[in-house]
Structures are given as C-alpha cells and as structure tokens.
Amino acid sequence: MKLSFKPSPNYRSPQSTDSIMRDLTICLCAVTVFAVVYYGLAWGMETGLRVVLLMVTSIVAALCTEAVWFMATKQNVKEGILSSYGWVTAIILTLISSVNVSYYGLAISTIIAILFGKLVFGGFGQNIFNPAAFGEAILMSSFAASNRTDLMTTATPTMVMKGSNWIATSESLAKTVESFGGFGKMLLGGYTSTIGSTCAILLVLCLIFLIWQKDIDWQMPVFYIGTVFVLTAIIGLAKGAGLGYGLFHVLAGGVLFGGVFMCTDPVTTPVTIPGRIVYAVGAAVLTVIFRWRSNFADGVLYSILLMNMLTPAIDKLFDGNQIKDAGKIRTRVLASTLSCLCIGLLIGMFGLKTTAEESTSGAAAPSAEGGAAAATNFGAPISLGNDFKENRCEVEEISNDGTQAVYHVTARGFGLIDPDGIASSSGHEYKRNEAEITIDLASKTITNYTLTVFGDTEGIGDLATTEEAQQLFVGKGLSDEVDSVTGATYTSESLVAMAAAALNAASGN
Amino acid sequence: MSLFTGPMNEHLDGHKELTAHDEVLHLENPETVWIPLVNGAAPCTPLVNVGDEVKVGTKIAERNDHFYLPLFSPVSGVVTAIEKKMTASMKMADHLRIQNDRKGTISKPFAPIDYENASWEELHEFVKNAGMLGLGGAGFPTYVKYANPENVDLLIINGVECEPYLTADYKNMMENLKLLKAGTLAFHKLSKAKKACVSVKEDKKDLIEKLKETFAGTEIEVRTVKDVYPAGWERTLVYMLTGKRYDKLPIEAGCIVNNASTAIALGDAMLNGMPITKKYVTVSGDGVAKPANVVVLVGTPAHDIIEACGGYTSDDCLLIAGGPMMGSTIPNDQFVIGPASNGLTVFKNEPVKVVKCLRCGKCTESCPSGLEPVRINSAEKVKDIETLKKLDINSCIECGLCSYVCPSKIDVTEGVRRAKRYMALVK
Numbered sequence: 001m002k003l004s005f006k007p008s009p010n011y012r013s014p015q016s017t018d019s020i021m022r023d024l025t026i027c028l029c030a031v032t033v034f035a036v037v038y039y040g041l042a043w044g045m046e047t048g049l050r051v052v053l054l055m056v057t058s059i060v061a062a063l064c065t066e067a068v069w070f071m072a073t074k075q076n077v078k079e080g081i082l083s084s085y086g087w088v089t090a091i092i093l094t095l096i097s098s099v100n101v102s103y104y105g106l107a108i109s110t111i112i113a114i115l116f117g118k119l120v121f122g123g124f125g126q127n128i129f130n131p132a133a134f135g136e137a138i139l140m141s142s143f144a145a146s147n148r149t150d151l152m153t154t155a156t157p158t159m160v161m162k163g164s165n166w167i168a169t170s171e172s173l174a175k176t177v178e179s180f181g182g183f184g185k186m187l188l189g190g191y192t193s194t195i196g197s198t199c200a201i202l203l204v205l206c207l208i209f210l211i212w213q214k215d216i217d218w219q220m221p222v223f224y225i226g227t228v229f230v231l232t233a234i235i236g237l238a239k240g241a242g243l244g245y246g247l248f249h250v251l252a253g254g255v256l257f258g259g260v261f262m263c264t265d266p267v268t269t270p271v272t273i274p275g276r277i278v279y280a281v282g283a284a285v286l287t288v289i290f291r292w293r294s295n296f297a298d299g300v301l302y303s304i305l306l307m308n309m310l311t312p313a314i315d316k317l318f319d320g321n322q323i324k325d326a327g328k329i330r331t332r333v334l335a336s337t338l339s340c341l342c343i344g345l346l347i348g349m350f351g352l353k354t355t356a357e358e359s360t361s362g363a364a365a366p367s368a369e370g371g372a373a374a375a376t377n378f379g380a381p382i383s384l385g386n387d388f389k390e391n392r393c394e395v396e397e398i399s400n401d402g403t404q405a406v407y408h409v410t411a412r413g414f415g416l417i418d419p420d421g422i423a424s425s426s427g428h429e430y431k432r433n434e435a436e437i438t439i440d441l442a443s444k445t446i447t448n449y450t451l452t453v454f455g456d457t458e459g460i461g462d463l464a465t466t467e468e469a470q471q472l473f474v475g476k477g478l479s480d481e482v483d484s485v486t487g488a489t490y491t492s493e494s495l496v497a498m499a500a501a502a503l504n505a506a507s508g509n
Numbered sequence: 510m511s512l513f514t515g516p517m518n519e520h521l522d523g524h525k526e527l528t529a530h531d532e533v534l535h536l537e538n539p540e541t542v543w544i545p546l547v548n549g550a551a552p553c554t555p556l557v558n559v560g561d562e563v564k565v566g567t568k569i570a571e572r573n574d575h576f577y578l579p580l581f582s583p584v585s586g587v588v589t590a591i592e593k594k595m596t597a598s599m600k601m602a603d604h605l606r607i608q609n610d611r612k613g614t615i616s617k618p619f620a621p622i623d624y625e626n627a628s629w630e631e632l633h634e635f636v637k638n639a640g641m642l643g644l645g646g647a648g649f650p651t652y653v654k655y656a657n658p659e660n661v662d663l664l665i666i667n668g669v670e671c672e673p674y675l676t677a678d679y680k681n682m683m684e685n686l687k688l689l690k691a692g693t694l695a696f697h698k699l700s701k702a703k704k705a706c707v708s709v710k711e712d713k714k715d716l717i718e719k720l721k722e723t724f725a726g727t728e729i730e731v732r733t734v735k736d737v738y739p740a741g742w743e744r745t746l747v748y749m750l751t752g753k754r755y756d757k758l759p760i761e762a763g764c765i766v767n768n769a770s771t772a773i774a775l776g777d778a779m780l781n782g783m784p785i786t787k788k789y790v791t792v793s794g795d796g797v798a799k800p801a802n803v804v805v806l807v808g809t810p811a812h813d814i815i816e817a818c819g820g821y822t823s824d825d826c827l828l829i830a831g832g833p834m835m836g837s838t839i840p841n842d843q844f845v846i847g848p849a850s851n852g853l854t855v856f857k858n859e860p861v862k863v864v865k866c867l868r869c870g871k872c873t874e875s876c877p878s879g880l881e882p883v884r885i886n887s888a889e890k891v892k893d894i895e896t897l898k899k900l901d902i903n904s905c906i907e908c909g910l911c912s913y914v915c916p917s918k919i920d921v922t923e924g925v926r927r928a929k930r931y932m933a934l935v936k
Contacts, residue, residue, distance in 0.1 A: 002825045004858045005840045007923040009909025011521070011673055011833035017864050017916045083864045125865035125917075217870070219512075271870035271883050274513045315884065321901040322514050323754060323879030329513055 020215045021085045027206035028091045028261070031196045038189060038198070039099060047099060051195055055094045057103050061110040062090035069119050084124045086114050092132035092261055095196025096254060096301070097139060098147070098156075105143030109135040129308045130268045133301050140301075156193040157186070157252035162297040163463075168239035168352060173248060183244070186251045197257035200250075207260045216264040219273055220280045225250055225259040227284030231341060235348035254300035255287065262304050269307075270314045272322070274333045278314055281337040283307040285344040292352050381481035388497035395505040398436070405441055405506055409498040410434045413455030431455030433494045437473075437502040444507055446499060449473040456491045463488035464495060478503045515874020518737040518745060519914055521834075523673040527793050527800040533680055534803040536817050537787065538611060542584055542808030543604035543845045545596050548572045549648055553580055555605055561588045564616035566784060569605060578650045579640040580848075582607060583786035583806040585614040597811075597830035597844050599837060604845070607808070617782040624695040624779050632699055639778040640785060645678075645741070645768035646831065648849035651775075654765055655699040662763035663751060664705035666693050666772050669734060669741035671710070672832025675852040677789040680802045681770050682709075683716060686723045688776030693729055695775055700765045706730040707769065708746060738834065739908045745877050770851070785848050792818045794833070796826040796855030805846055811853055812842040823857040834909040864917045872911035872921050878904045882911035886924035894935055902928050 032055060040048020063086055070080035090110055097106060113135025121127040155163070160176050167173075177183060180191045189199025197203075210216045229246045236245025250256065263269065263280055270279050283303045290299025317332055391411045398406040413431045434453035439446055449470045463469075464485035469492075472482050478500065484492035546553045553570040563569060563582040572578040590606040622635045637652035645667065666689075670678040682689055689707070697705040707720055711733035720731045734740045734749045743759050743766045753762035770789065777783050786807055793800040798819025805814060811828065815821065829836040830844065833854045872882035881900060888896040902925060911921040 001821060002858075003828050003838075003840045003842060004825055005838050006827055006858075007920050007926070008829070008837050008907070009834040009912050009922060010827055010829055010838060010854075010856060011909070011913055012861065012918060013519075013521075013914050013916070015914075015916050016862070016918065017867055018862075020867075020869070020916055123865065125867045217874075266867050266869040269868075271868050272873050272881060273515060273870070276870070277513070316896075319881065319884060319896060319899045321879045321904060322873070322876075322881070324901065324904075326511075326513070333513060 015214065017083075017085075020213075021088060023210060023213050023215045024088055024261075025091070027209060028088065028095065028196075030206065031095060031199070031202060031257075032091065034189065034199050034202050035095070035195045039192075039195075042190070043099075043192075050099060051094075054097070054099070054101065054103065054106055054195075055091065057107050058090040058094045058110045059087050061107040062086040062114050065111045065114040066119070069115065084118075086118075089113055089118070089131045089135070092196075093135045093139075096132065096136050096194045096257065096262075098194050099192070100148045101139060102143060102146035102148065105139055105146045109139035109143065112138050125267055127267060128311075130262055130265050130304055133262060133304050133308075136301055137305060156297065157191065157248070158193070158291065158297040161248070161252065162291070166292050166352065168236050168241040168245050168348075170241050170244075173236075173241045173245055177244065177248060183247060183251065186248075193252070194254060194257070197254045200256055203256040203260050210260070210264070216266075217273065217276060220264050220269065220276045221259040223277050223280035224263045224284045225255060227281045227341070228255050228259075228288055231285060231288050231344045231348065234345060235352065238349065239352070249288065249291070253291075253298040258287075258300040258304060262300070268311060270311055270318070272315070272318045274329050275311075275314045275318045277333055278317075278336045279307050279311065282310065282340050285340040288344055289347055292347060381483045382493060382496045383481045384476060384478050384496060384500045384503060386496075386500070388493070388500055391494055391497035393497050393501035395501045397505065400441075403441055404438055404447065406436060406438045407502040407505055408434065408436055408452075409501050410453075411494045411498045411501070413494065433491070433498065435495070435498045437499060439502055439506040441506060443477065444503060445475050445477045446473045446503070447475075449495075449499065451495070456488075456494070464491040469495070473499050478507065514879065515871075515876075516737075517875065517877050517879065518735075518740065519875045519910055520736055521673050521738045521913065523736075524793065525674065525676050525679070527674065528791050528802050529676040529679060531801055533684070533789070534801045534817065536803050536805045536809065536814065538609065538613075539584075539806060539809045539813055540609055541589075542607050542609065542806055543592075543594055543810065544569060544580060544582070544607065544808045545594070545845065545847050546570055546580075546591075546603040546605060547596060547600075548576075548578050548580075548642065548650070550600075551576070552603070553578070555591060555603075557588050557605070559588055559590055562586070563588060563607060564614045565786060566616050566618045568618055569607075572650070576650045576653060577637060578642060579618075579638065579784075581618055581640060581784040581786060583808055584609040585612050586610040595839070595841070595844050597839070597847055597850055599839060604808075618784055619778070619782055621782040622779050624691065624698065629699065629701075632695060635779070636695075636699065636775065639775070641771060641775050641778065642785070642848060643768055644770040644774060644785070644788075644849055644851070646835070646849050646851065648847070651767065651771060654767070655696075658699065658701045658765065660763060661700050661702040661760065661765055662704065663765075664697050664700040664702040665746060665750060665759075665764055665766045666696065666705070666707040666729075666769050667741055667743075667746060667766050668707055668709040668716075668769035669746060671738045671741035672834055672836075672852065673738070674793040674854050675791045675832045676793075677791040677802055677851045678768070678770050679713065679716060680791075681773055681789040683719065685773045685776070686719055688773045688780065689769060690723050690727070690729075690776070691779055692772030692774070692776035693724075694727065695779060696765075696767055696772055697729065702765065704728070704730065706732040706750070708732045708734055708750060710734060710736045710740065712736045738910060738913075739877050742877060742906065742908060788846055788848065788850060790814065790846055790850060791852040792855070793852070794829075794855040796822055796828075796857050797853075798822050807848050808845050810843055810845050811839075814846070814853060815842060815855065821855065825858040827856045827858050829854040829856070834913065835907065861918045863919060866915075866917050866919055869916060871914040871916065875910045875914045877908060877910065878906060880905055880925070882921045882925055885928050886919070886921060889924055889928035889931060892931065894932070897928055897932055900928075902932060905929065 036048050036051045066081050066086045070077045113131045117131035117134035118127040187200045211218045229250050232249040233243050233246025286303035287299040393411045396408045410432045413433045432455045436450045438448040451465050553572045555570045557569050564585045567582045568579050569582045570580040586609045589608045594604040596602050641651035643649040747764045755761035774785050827838045831852050885900050905925050909922050915921050
C-alpha cells in the first residue's frame with residue numbers, strides 16, 4: 001500500500017487539449033465535406049476529388065515533417081505527433097487555399113508551415129505565427145505560378161469587389177451580389193472562393209458548436225466578425241451602398257472562416273479577454289484596410305499574421321489583476337479599439353475610391369464615347385495570328401454581299417456557370433462571349449466589331465469590352481496585333497480569339 | 510463578470526451523490542486520540558500533564574497570544590504523552606495523546622446560555638470561552654470577527670460547501686437545523702447586522718426547503734448561489750450576494766461571513782453546553798471502498814476512519830485532507846482530524862497526460878482572484894521579477910481552479926505557488 005504525493009488540486013476538468021483539438025477537427029471535417037460535395041456537384045467529380053487529394057497531400061506532408069523532426073530530435077514519434085496536432089494546421093491550410101493550387105506547392109508550404117512556423121519555435125504552443133496562415137502566405141507568394149489555370153477561372157467575390165476597388169455604391173454592390181446568386185446563395189456557399197470559406201451557415205454552426213463546447217471564447221470571433229461588419233456597414237451607409245455592404249464584407253472571402261478557425265487559435269493570440277478583444281478589433285480593422293488599399297483581394301491572412309506579432313505586446317498591456325486593475329484595463333481596451341476603428345473609418349471615408357473619381361470598372365463607366373473615359377489601360381499586344389484553340393470559337397456566317405461579310409462568333413467565356421455554354425475539358429459549362437464582326441473581304445480586315453453577349457466576370461472582364469477596346473479591332477487583319485487590356489487579360493484574349501476566328505473564316509481557312 | 514473578464518468561477522461535477530444521501534456513520538469511540546496543539550500557525554499551550562485524567566469537555570490546552578482559544582478533550586481517559594506528529598496541513602506539531610477509557614464521562618466546561626436574553630457582552634464572552642473557531646477550514650477564533658461590529662450590512666452564514674465530493678456541512682445542516690437556527694440567530698445578534706442570511710447552493714432543493722421552514726418567522730433569509738466553484742470562498746460569496754469587492758476583510762464590504770457548521774457548533778454550545786469535540790467528515794472518492802459521511806471525535810487518525818469506510822481500493826492512492834481542490838495530499842494516513850477538518854478524499858493514483866500550454870487563457874478567465882496564472886507561470890519560469898510584481902501573485906488563494914480548468918493538465922496552481930515562494934525570497 002502506497003500513498004503518493006501530488007500538488008493540489010487533484011481534480012481535473014474532463015476537458016483536455018485532445019478534446020479541444022478533436023472538436024476542432026470535427027468542425028474542419030464538416031467544412032471539408034461541404035467543400036467536396038460543392039466542388040463535386042458544381043464543377044465535376046474531378047474537382048471534388050481534387051479537394052480530397054489536396055487535403056490528403058497536406059496532412060501527409062504535415063505528419064511526415066513532424067515524424068522526421070521527432071526522429072531527428074530523438075523524441076517519441078507517436079507521442080510527439082499526437083500532442084503536436086499538425087493535422088489541424090494542414091486542414092486549415094488546405095481550406096484557406098483555392099482549389100487550383102498545385103499539389104507540390106501545397107505540400108512544400110505545409111512542410112514550411114510545420115517546420116519553420118511551428119517546430120523550430122519549440123513546437124505546439126510555442127509558435128509566434130498561426131502556422132496555417134504562415135503556410136498560406138508562403139503558398140501565395142511563392143507558388144502562385146504553379147496554380148492550375150485551366151481548372152477554374154471564375155473570380156471569387158473578393159476578387160470581383162477588388163476589381164471595382166470595393167466601391168461602396170448600391171448598384172455596384174447589387175451587381176456583384178447578383179452575379180453570385182444573391183445573399184441567400186452566399187449564405188449557403190454555392191460559389192467558389194478559398195476551399196473552406198464559402199458556406200456561411202456551416203461556419204456559424206461550427207462557431208456555435210465550439211463555443212458551446214467551451215473550446216473557444218465567444219469574444220474573439222464575435223468581436224472580429226462584428227468589427228468587420230460594423231466598420232464596413234458604416235462606410236456602406238455613408239457611401240450609399242447600405243448595410244448590404246457590411247454583409248458582403250462578412251460573407252465574402254475569409255472573414256467568417258478566419259473568425260471561427262484562425263482568430264481563435266489560442267497559441268498565437270493573447271491570453272486575457274481584454275487582450276483578445278483588442279486583438280480581434282485590430283485584426284478586423286486591418287482586414288478591411290487590406291481589402292480596400294492593398295494589392296490583395298482579401299486581407300484576412302495578413303491581418304492575422306500582423307496581429308500575431310503584436311500578441312506579446314498586447315499580453316503585456318493587460319498584465320495585472322483583472323479585478324483591481326479593472327478601470328485601467330477598461331481604459332486601455334477602449335483607447336486601443338476605438339483608435340483602430342477611427343483609423344479604419346478615416347481610411348474608409350477618404351481612402352476608398354468612388355465611382356465618380358477613378359473607377360476602372362467598365363460597367364460603372366458607361367460614358368466611353370469619344371474616348372472621354374481614359375480609364376482603359378492597354379498592356380501587352382496579342383497577335384491575331386496566334387493559335388486560339390483554348391478559346392474554342394465557333395463561327396457562323398450571317399450575311400455575305402461579296403464585299404463585306406458579317407460573322408457571328410462565340411467563344412468560351414471565363415465567367416460563371418451557364419447551362420447553355422460550351423463544354424470545356426473539365427466538363428463544366430461556362431458562359432460564352434459572343435460578337436458580331438464585319439469583315440471587308442477585299443482587304444481581309446475588320447470594319448466593325450460589336451460584342452453582343454458578355455459572358456465573363458463583371459467588374460473584371462468588362463474592362464476589355466469598352467467601346468474604346470472594341471474600336472481597336474477596326475482595320476486589323478490576321479497579321480496584326482491588338483493591345484490587350486490590363487487587368488482583363490482573359491477577356492482580351494477571348495475577344496482577339498473571336499476576331500481571329502472571323503478573319504480565318506473570311507480567308508476560307 | 511463583465512465584458513472584459515471571464516466568469517471567474519466554474520461549475521464542477523461535485524460527485525456529492527456518493528455521500529449525500531447515505532446514513533451517517535458514527536465513529537465516536539476511538540482507542541486513542543491525538544489533539545494537535547496548534548491553531549492555524551500558532552502553538553497552543555497544554556494545560557494538562559502526562560498522566561492526568563481528563564473527561565469529555567475538560568479544557569486541555571489554550572492559545573494565548575494576541576488571540577485566545579481554549580481546546581477541550583473529546584474523550585474521557587488519561588493523557589499518555591505529548592508527541593510530535595504531522596498535522597493535516599503537513600507541519601510537525603505537538604499533539605496530546607489521550608487514551609480513551611471508553612466511559613464517556615462528561616464534565617461540561619461551561620453552562621448553557623440563553624442567547625435571546627443575554628447581553629451582547631455576555632454572548633461575545635461566551636463565544637470566546639466556548640472555543641468557537643471557523644470550522645470551514647481556516648480555524649480562526651470566531652469571537653475576533655465580532656469584536657467590533659459596526660455598520661455591518663449583512664451577516665452571511667456560509668453553507669455553500671463548494672469543494673467537490675464534500676457533503677459534511679450539508680449533512681450537518683440537515684441533521685441539526687435547530688442548532689443551526691440558534692447559532693445563526695446568536696451570530697446575528699453579535700454582528701448587529703442589518704440583515705442576515707444563510708447561503709446554500711441552489712441545487713440543494715431539500716436543504717433549501719428545510720432551511721426555509723426552520724427560519725420562517727425570523728429575520729434570517731435563505732439565499733441561494735449558483736452551483737459553481739469557489740462560491741463558498743468569502744470573496745466570491747460576498748460578491749455573488751452583494752455585488753461588492755473588498756481589499757482585505759469582508760467587513761470592508763459590510764459583511765461578516767461565518768461557516769454554517771460553526772453556527773451549529775455555537776448552537777450546541779449555547780443549548781447543550783458542549784464544546785467542539787466532534788466533526789462531520791466526508792470520506793469520499795474512488796480510492797475508498799465505502800464512501801460515507803462520518804461523525805468522529807476531534808483527534809481521530811485518518812487511518813482509522815478509512816478503515817471504517819472499507820479501506821483503500823487501490824495499492825497506490827492519493828489521500829487528501831479535505832476536498833480535492835484545496836486539500837493537500839498527505840503521503841501517510843497517521844494525521845488526525847482537527848477541529849477545522851471536514852473531509853478525507855481518496856483517489857486512485859492515476860497518471861495524467863500533460864501536454865504543453867496552448868495559451869487558451871481558461872485559467873485567467875476562471876481565476877476568482879482575477880489573476881493571470883498562465884502569465885505568472887511563464888514569468889516564473891524565466892524569473893521575470895518585474896512582471897511577477899505586476900501580476901499581483903499574493904492575491905492567489907490557491908483555490909486550484911486554474912489547474913482544474915487547464916486542458917493541458919499542467920499544475921498551474923503549483924506554478925503560482927513557486928512564484929510566491931520565489932518572490933518571498935527576492936524581497
């Protein structure tokens with residue numbers, strides 16, 4: 001008989017780090033299943049399967065990295081892996097990537113995330129940066145070129161809004177929301193973005209589950225998502241787009257996913273509730289500023305990474321006794337959150353572009369007559385003699401009076417799903433671009449170019465469809481070049497391809 | 510609780526069903542008792558010599574420094590030795606060993622008092638001479654609390670018993686409602702408080718009903734608190750009942766807090782002329798065969814009580830003097846039940862999987878003192894004196910909640926203790 005000694009207390013909560021990570025994994029799996037089903041149904045089995053394979057690639061890369069690390073540092077491999085929770089990082093990293101990332105890009109980013117984002121700092125619990133965000137930053141900055149471009153070409157909501165500089169006007173907002181099937185569809189997640197960030201309802205359910213299980217605080221996600229909404233809704237109201245502008249900011253991109261799964265990462269965030277509120281508000285304001293003013297379509301990732309760096313400072317700010325120093329804590333929370341909000345509001349009010357000033361959106365700038373709108377920026381020229389097989393043009397002769405012939409040309413678009421579109425290799429039906437092109441049969445040059453159906457992404461592709469851009473084709477033959485429009489390369493190419501198809505038809509090719 | 514703090518408490522599974530509804534076991538005839546000659550950290554002077562005969566109620570020792578506290582014999586028999594022994598708070602102290610002659614001869618040390626008609630001074634003197642002390646665990650002489658009652662708004666008789674597993678106070682109250690009523694009314698009179706209440710957890714429905722019956726027609730209210738830990742700690746209880754915080758003593762918030770079993774002991778002294786010789790003690794946990802509440806004499810060794818409850822269930826056990834949150838494990842079972850003991854918790858010693866801190870902050874959210882245990886632990890690791898000074902470590906009462914909630918199963922409370930010890934050396 002032995003009576004042992006252990007320091008008090010000798011009573012422990014049934015909750016463990018294992019159970020927290022288990023709940024988190026369950027939620028992430030639910031999000032993954034949704035993504036697989038959505039991509040499988042909307043974009044074909046192949047794409048659905050790709051989500052699964054990407055996930056497997058990342059998890060395997062993460063676990064292998066950890067296994068090697070624990071072997072190299074002479075630790076118990078099984079125990080090390082089970083208490084390092086690398087799979088959570090891998091799943092989150094995959095879910096915040098887009099479906100067309102390359103397998104090797106994802107694998108290398110995962111390895112870097114696990115090794116340099118976590119293990120070298122001392123492993124689980126010691127890392128400064130959210131490892132998944134760290135890995136995604138690597139993936140975006142270093143492996144963008146390896147993305148599969150033929151797989152998916154629809155723009156995400158944040159990219160579309162970025163294309164119009166996040167203008168807060170009601171018509172531009174309504175148009176963008178409409179192109180994704182309305183707010184209802186955005187809530188249900190029937191559109192493409194990063195793999196895991198679309199279904200708002202599912203993400204909110206995950207949030208409720210995790211809070212109910214006491215795995216995360218309610219303060220962080222609520223303050224993060226709430227601040228994004230309040231800040232953008234105020235700007236929306238001030239600029240005429242209304243509350244819907246705030247709702248769009250919350251539903252589009254990674255705000256909900258980041259708010260539920262990344263802001264709440266306990267390791268890289270402050271340990272006190274006031275600290276977490278400051279962290280969440282700071283990250284939210286940065287997210288919105290990055291969206292408005294940076295080169296990135298979405299700002300969630302970098303806002304989280306930046307706030308990770310401030311975590312030790314925030315922790316220091318709130319060192320003390322939460323009861324005795326309550327007044328001081330309240331002052332500091334209010335001072336720091338309100339100043340963040342003010343900065344956000346100022347930038348929103350004065351830094352956000354408006355339609356009247358310098359919009360480059362073709363849709364919102366109809367007064368292109370006489371070249372009055374000098375908004376179109378032309379870039380690298382495209383030769384009409386190129387091979388445009390990828391654009392899959394179909395030509396139909398409408399009239400031919402011996403001197404002039406009019407052709408109706410359709411080409412594969414780069415916009416949204418359209419049941420009447422032309423089948424692409426991925427089995428998906430894209431919306432088409434259509435044009436009527438008149439050709440002078442003697443000189444084999446174009447005399448008129450009229451785009452009749454625009455099937456690409458509004459806010460991006462329509463930069464290339466201004467009358468000014470269409471005028472470029474007049475007088476051009478197969479041996480000429482046409483300037484492409486910066487920021488709308490795919491649409492430019494589609495337009496050129498149609499012109500080439502008509503010219504080839506006129507030449508009897 | 511506000512927007513900027515966590516709940517500062519936590520609902521624990523109390524496992525009170527193990528012992529709450531069973532018969533109380535009476536073990537009031539031990540062969541030998543050892544009376545610890547200490548009160549808190551202060552030694553008590555023996556008033557008897559080896560070889561002297563004593564009766565139940567004979568004054569055998571007293572504390573006589575700046576406080577006065579008499580100790581009385583719980584048995585009749587012969588004093589056979591004064592020997593050093595470890596107490597339930599793991600300190601060596603002199604104990605009076607008394608051999609029980611099993612005759613139970615009683616010599617009442619004082620006469621009963623009619624508390625309703627006695628003057629305030631008479632009543633206060635009675636409490637002092639009857640050796641009343643805080644039975645909730647602190648063992649602080651009771652009369653001191655009532656020495657200068659001015660502007661007391663609320664007297665709180667604390668029957669919350671928030672330690673998991675312990676049901677001794679509950680049982681004591683259920684069985685001694687008459688004594689509780691007398692003691693509470695006397696304390697109310699002593700405190701000159703505007704209001705008085707008996708406070709218990711809201712889930713104790715049967716007890717609440719009985720208390721309401723008992724106190725019907727008196728000024729005493731029955732007030733309930735949420736079933737959370739540490740609702741029974743003075744500061745938390747005062748805050749829950751009044752919304753007030755205080756710096757050092759509850760009187761700053763206009764409150765006096767006394768344990769319910771102390772009120773019962775006072776009732777016993779006033780009505781029956783009996784000093785504190787017996788204790789209700791809960792013996793519970795998965796390490797003991799038959800968990801039960803026992804009534805034992807002060808001075809009974811833990812070993813005898815565990816034996817009476819069917820012995821240990823495992824070859825490797827943790828024996829805890831008190832409840833599992835604040836009670837400390839003691840690696841031998843020869844220590845005795847003191848007047849302030851209220852439980853023995855026995856667990857099978859099972860390994861705990863400890864992982865690294867994930868900085869979840871649950872310890873900062875649950876800390877009833879408003880501390881940041883995770884910050885204290887990391888500052889202690891690197892001996893960051895400046896930060897430790899800011900973190901107000903001496904407000905920690907070692908309630909154990911930070912370790913309880915820790916999902917990584919780190920001994921967070923022990924880290925704070927280390928920090929306290931380190932800072933005590935630095936100063």
